[in-house]
Amino acid sequence: MENLIISYKDEVLTAKLLSEIDHHSAVNVREKIDSELYKQLPRTLIFDLSEVNFMDSSGLGLVLGRYSKAKEIGAEVNIKNPSKRTEKIFHMAGTDKLIKIIHDKEIKNETNK
């Protein structure tokens, strides 16, 4: 099952993660995000988590790993629409100091093309 919809528009690379993000699924999406990141060299990488219903520390590792790669190419990383639970896990690791969390339900349709 595909856990990732990736799209690029106006210098923004959006990685929309779906369903459950654990170690099993993170391994699969990691390479795809990295290859798009280096191909497009975006200004912003957005992890859209609106369709994620489970995430553990492997999801955290996935986002943090991409964060360090994005930093190398001068891109910033945002997390969009995490669930309350998922946000709790990000807070636990203190990543909210590095990565901005945005809640923007109106942009939701933009990635569905």
Next chain:
Amino acid sequence: MKQINEIKCTFLSLSQNEGLARSIVSGFLLPLDPDVEELADLRCAVSEAVTNCIVHAYRNGVGKISLTLRAYENRTFKMIVADKGCGIADVKEARKPMFTTLPDEDRCGMGFSIMESFSDKLDVKSKVGKGTRITLTKKLSSADDT
């Protein structure tokens, strides 16, 4: 403390079994009518424990993971995850937030911290070359609690 239910199962350290372990925990806990948040916490905790076995304990191969779930009369839930993998040299160090031996593989070192914060008690016993056993205890809130 009287035990009211127990299941014990063994599965291989394959990453697809992380989801299976979460399903087993859900299936075991649902008859106890757990709080939605607590159920989500414990699903996350088992996911962390099983991932540790796959990523660390059986780093260089595939081994067996045993999962035991117990429920007691007073709504105490116990989860034991055991492996016969490489073991942890320094458990105290491993339990520290953000400590990881595998930073290059996107391991963020939060597994034990998450398990601790989602439980009442987390016991970690490990011997290098023999394996690791974690015991997580959580008293489920009662359905009448508000």
